[in-house]
Amino acid sequence: xxxxxxxxxxxxxxxxxxxxxxxxxxxxxxxxxxxxxxxxxxxxxxxxxxxxxxxxxxxxxxxxxxxxxxxxxxxxxxxxxxxxxxxxxxxxxxxxxxxxxxxxxxxxxxxxxxxxxxxxxxxxxxxxxxxxxxxxxxxxxxxxxxxxxxxxxxxxxxxxxxxxxxxxxxxxxxxxxxxxxxxxxxxxxxxxxxxxxxxxxxxxxxxxxxxxxxxxxxxxxxxxxxxxxxxxxxxxxxxxxxxxxxxxxxxxxxxxxxxxxxxxxxxxxxxxxxxxxxxxxxxxxxxxxxxxxxxxxxxxxxxxxxxxxxxxxxxxxxxxxxxxxxxxxxxxxxxxxxxxxxxxxxxxxxxxxxxxxxxxxxxxxxxxxxxxxxxxxxxxxxxxxxxxxxxxxxxxxxxxxxxxxxx
Amino acid sequence: xxxxxxxxxxxxxxxxxxxxxxxxxxxxxxxxxxxxxxxxxxxxxxxxxxxxxxxxxxxxxxxxxxxxxxxxxxxxxxxxxxxxxxxxxxxxxxxxxxxxxxxxxxxxxxxxxxxxxxxxxxxxxxxxxxxxxxxxxxxxxxxxxxxxxxxxxxxxxxxxxxxxxxxxxxxxxxxxxxxxxxxxxxxxxxxxxxxxxxxxxxxxxxxxxxxxxxxxxxxxxxxxxxxxxxxxxxxxxxxxxxxxxxxxxxxxxxxxxxxxxxxxxxxxxxxxxxxxxxxxxxxxxxxxxxxxxxxxxxxxxxxxxxxxxxxxxxxxxxxxxxxxxxxxxxxxxxxxxxxxxxxxxxxxxxxxxxxxxxxxxxxxxxxxxxxxxxxxxxxxxxxxxxxxxxxxxxxxxxxxxxxxxxx
Numbered sequence: 143x144x145x146x147x148x149x150x151x152x153x154x155x156x157x158x159x160x161x162x163x164x165x166x167x168x169x170x171x172x173x174x175x176x177x178x179x180x181x182x183x184x185x186x187x188x189x190x191x192x193x194x195x196x197x198x199x200x201x202x203x204x205x206x207x208x209x210x211x212x213x214x215x216x217x218x219x220x221x222x223x224x225x226x227x228x229x230x231x232x233x234x235x236x237x238x239x240x241x242x243x244x245x246x247x248x249x250x251x252x253x254x255x256x257x258x259x260x261x262x263x264x265x266x267x268x269x270x271x272x273x274x275x276x277x278x279x280x281x282x283x284x285x286x287x288x289x290x291x292x293x294x295x296x297x298x299x300x301x302x303x304x305x306x307x308x309x310x311x312x313x314x315x316x317x318x319x320x321x322x323x324x325x326x327x328x329x330x331x332x333x334x335x336x337x338x339x340x341x342x343x344x345x346x347x348x349x350x351x352x353x354x355x356x357x358x359x360x361x362x363x364x365x366x367x368x369x370x371x372x373x374x375x376x377x378x379x380x381x382x383x384x385x386x387x388x389x390x391x392x393x394x395x396x397x398x399x400x401x402x403x404x405x406x407x408x409x410x411x412x413x414x415x416x417x418x419x420x421x422x423x424x425x426x427x428x429x430x431x432x433x434x435x436x437x438x439x440x441x442x443x444x445x446x447x448x449x450x451x452x453x454x455x456x457x458x459x460x461x462x463x464x465x466x467x468x469x470x471x472x473x474x475x476x477x478x479x480x481x482x483x484x485x486x487x488x489x490x491x492x493x494x495x496x497x498x499x500x501x502x503x504x505x506x507x508x509x510x511x512x513x514x515x516x517x518x519x520x521x522x523x524x525x526x527x528x529x530x531x532x533x534x535x536x537x538x539x540x541x542x543x544x545x546x547x548x549x
Numbered sequence: 550x551x552x553x554x555x556x557x558x559x560x561x562x563x564x565x566x567x568x569x570x571x572x573x574x575x576x577x578x579x580x581x582x583x584x585x586x587x588x589x590x591x592x593x594x595x596x597x598x599x600x601x602x603x604x605x606x607x608x609x610x611x612x613x614x615x616x617x618x619x620x621x622x623x624x625x626x627x628x629x630x631x632x633x634x635x636x637x638x639x640x641x642x643x644x645x646x647x648x649x650x651x652x653x654x655x656x657x658x659x660x661x662x663x664x665x666x667x668x669x670x671x672x673x674x675x676x677x678x679x680x681x682x683x684x685x686x687x688x689x690x691x692x693x694x695x696x697x698x699x700x701x702x703x704x705x706x707x708x709x710x711x712x713x714x715x716x717x718x719x720x721x722x723x724x725x726x727x728x729x730x731x732x733x734x735x736x737x738x739x740x741x742x743x744x745x746x747x748x749x750x751x752x753x754x755x756x757x758x759x760x761x762x763x764x765x766x767x768x769x770x771x772x773x774x775x776x777x778x779x780x781x782x783x784x785x786x787x788x789x790x791x792x793x794x795x796x797x798x799x800x801x802x803x804x805x806x807x808x809x810x811x812x813x814x815x816x817x818x819x820x821x822x823x824x825x826x827x828x829x830x831x832x833x834x835x836x837x838x839x840x841x842x843x844x845x846x847x848x849x850x851x852x853x854x855x856x857x858x859x860x861x862x863x864x865x866x867x868x869x870x871x872x873x874x875x876x877x878x879x880x881x882x883x884x885x886x887x888x889x890x891x892x893x894x895x896x897x898x899x900x901x902x903x904x905x906x907x908x909x910x911x912x913x914x915x916x917x918x919x920x921x922x923x924x925x926x927x928x929x930x931x932x933x934x935x936x937x938x939x940x941x942x943x944x945x946x947x948x949x950x951x952x953x954x955x956x
Contacts, residue, residue: 259869
C-alpha cells in the first residue's frame with residue numbers, strides 16, 4: 143500500500159470542480175461537484191438520526207435502488223434539513239440541473255448539504271452553481287483540493303487522503319475527502335465523506351466493505367456528542383483500474399478493504415483533530431477487553447466526556463474523569479484492575495495501576511498532554527479485544543463557534 | 550402544603566454544624582454534620598456508575614442493612630473515589646470518630662464526600678473536623694445554611710428548600726440541602742442531596758418514596774453528561790412530628806410524597822441552574838408523548854446536547870439543534886409533526902409547527918431566550934405523556950472551571 147497525495151480526483155477517471163454560489167457565505171466557494179467519466183457502482187452509509195435531512199433521503203433512493211451513480215453535488219452553508227417536502231424537491235431539482243449539465247441520468251446524481259438546519263436552499267443559486275461547475279471539471283489534484291475546500295463549514299482545514307494498492311497486477315487508487323467539525327458523534331458516520339476509487343468491484347461488495355469499515359472509522363469519532371441529521375459517506379467505484387472484478391470475499395477484497403480502511407481512518411482522524419475549537423486530537427484506546435463491543439462502548443464514553451475533554455484542553459492528567467466516564471458507559475469491568483497510560487510524541491506515562499494512582503510525575507504528564515495529538519490507553523485486563531475512538535479537547539472556541547453559529 | 554424557609558434543620562429534632570478542616574480548601578468551611586436527636590429510618594439512592602466512591606459503598610451498607618441512622622458527615626474538596634481499600638477504611642474511621650463524639654453507634658453514621666477523584670482523605674483533619682463540629686450542633690436555620698455552604702465545591706450558591714404539610718392532624722416538615730454543579734448527568738441522582746423530615750414513616754415506605762421521586766427530579770438533571778462516582782441522596786426521618794406512622798400507600802403517603810417531590814424538584818432545579826459556568830437554567834418539556842419513557846428519553850437528549858446548550862448561551866433560537874437532539878435520542882417520533890415553543894418570563898413563542906419554521910421573529914425569540922430561566926416545549930402529538938428535564942447553558946466558564954479544576 144502506497145500513500146499518495148490527492149483526494150477525490152486521485153483515482154482514474156474522476157474529476158472535480160468548485161463554485162462560489164453565495165448560498166450563505168460570501169467571498170468563498172460553497173459548492174463542489176464530483177464526476178466520473180464512466181458510471182460507477184455506489185455505496186453509502188447514512189445518519190441514524192430519526193430526523194434525516196432531505197439529501198440523505200434522496201441519496202438513499204439512489205444508492206439503494208439505482209444500479210449506477212456518476213456525479214455528486216455538494217453545498218455548504220445550508221443543510222437542507224427539517225425542510226419538509228419543499229426541501230426534498232430541491233434535491234430533485236439539483237439532480238436535474240446536474241443531469242442536464244453533464245448529460246447523465248437524473249437518478250445517477252447524488253446530492254449532499256451541510257450547514258445550518260431549517261433554512262430552505264436558494265435553488266436558483268444552486269442551479270447556477272451546477273452550471274458553472276460542469277465546464278470546469280478537472281482531474282487534477284488541485285481540482286480535488288478545491289472541492290474539499292468548498293464543502294468546509296466550521297472546518298479549519300480541508301481534509302483529503304489517497305492511497306494506491308495493487309490488485310491482479312493492476313494499480314488501484316482510492317482517494318477521498320470529507321468535512322466535519324461540529325455536530326459530530328459516533329453513529330453511522332460523521333458529516334460528509336466522499337471516497338472515489340477506480341477499483342472494479344461489485345456494488346454488493348462495495349457496500350459491504352464500506353458498511354463494515356465505518357464502524358471502525360467514522361463511527362469512532364466524537365466531537366460533541368451530537369449526531370447530525372446529514373451524516374453521509376458515499377463511495378464511488380468506476381472500475382477504470384481494470385483489475386479483475388472483486389465479486390466475493392478473498393485476497394483482493396481484503397487488499398481493497400485494508401486500503402479503504404486507511405483512507406477512512408485518515409479522514410476520521412482529520413475530522414476529530416479539527417473538531418470545533420479543538421487544539422488537540424484526543425485518541426482513546428481500550429485494550430484487554432473481553433469483547434469488541436465492550437471496548438467500543440468504553441472508548442466512546444471516554445472520548446465523549448465533556449469533563450475529560452476539558453481536562454485534555456488544560457493538559458491536566460485528571461485520570462479520575464476517565465475512570466468515571468468508563469464507569470457510567472454501561473459496560474461492566476472491574477475499576478480496581480484498570481491500568482491507564484497517557485501517550486504522545488513527548489513520551490508515555492503510566493498514570494494508574496489497578497485503579498489507583500502510580501504516584502506519577504504531574505510535570506511529565508502535563509508535558510505529554512501538551513502535544514496536539516494525545517492518547518489515553520486503558521488496559522482493563524479481561525481479554526484480547528481492543529477499540530480506538532477519536533475526539534478532541536473542549537475549548538473556549540467551541541463555545542464561541544456554537545453560541546452564535548447562525549449569525 | 551406550605552413552603553417555608555430553611556433546610557436540613559427545618560424538621561423537628563435535626564441539628565447541623567460546619568467546620569473548616571482544611572481538607573483541600575483554605576479559608577472556608579469544608580465539612581458538615583447533620584444530627585438527629587433520636588435515631589432515624591434512612592433511605593438512600595446512589596450512583597449507578599460502575600466506579601463507586603468509597604462513601605457510596607459505606608452508605609449502601611448502612612442504608613440497606615442497618616435499621617437506623619442518626620448522623621451524616623460530609624466533606625468537600627476530596628471525593629474519596631478511586632481510592633481502593635485505603636479510602637474505604639477512611640469512611641470507617643470517619644464514622645468511628647463521629648460515633649465517639651456523638652455517643653451513637655458507628656453503624657448509624659452516614660458519610661459523603663465530594664471533590665477531586667483519586668486523592669486520599671487527610672483522615673487526621675477529618676477526625677479533628679468531626680470533633681470540632683459535635684459541640685457546635687444547632688437546630689437553627691443558620692446552622693442548616695452553614696452546613697449547606699460547607700459542602701459546596703464549584704457551586705456558586707448554597708442550595709436549600711423546606712416545606713410543611715399536615716398528616717393526621719400533625720405538622721410534618723421536610724427540609725433538604727444539596728450540592729452539585731459539575732459531573733452531573735441524569736442517572737440515579739445528582740451529586741449530594743440530604744433531606745431530613747420529622748415524619749413518622751416506615752423505612753420501606755421512606756425508601757419507596759425516595760426511589761420513585763428521584764426518577765422525576767434529580768435523575769432529570771444534566772449539567773454535562775458525566776455521571777459522578779459519588780452521587781448520593783440520603784433521606785432521614787426521625788418521627789418527631791408524631792403523625793400516625795405511614796406504613797402503607799394511601800392518602801398520608803401521597804401527601805408526604807407530594808411534599809418530598811416539591812423539595813427534590815426545588816433542589817434539582819437549583820443544581821441545574823447552578824451548573825458549572827451556567828448563565829441560565831434550561832428546562833425542556835416534552836408533551837404529547839405516547840409513553841413516559843419516550844418523553845424522558847427525548848427531554849434528556851435535548852437537555853444534554855452540547856450544541857443546544859451553546860445556542861442557549863448565545864440566546865439563539867437554533868431550533869434545528871433541538872430537533873436534531875430529539876432525533877438521535879433513540880426514541881421514535883415523526884419529526885414532521887413536531888411543534889416547538891420557547892418560553893420564559895419574557896413570553897412564549899411558537900418556533901416550528903409540524904417540523905418546519907413558523908417564520909417567527911428572531912428578535913422576539915432572542916428576547917425570550919435572554920432570561921435566566923428558559924424553557925423549550927416540544928409537542929410530539931402522539932399521546933398524553935409528558936416529562937421535564939433540567940439543565941443549563943454551556944459557557945466559556947464551564948471550560949475555564951474544568952480545564953484545570955485540580956490546580
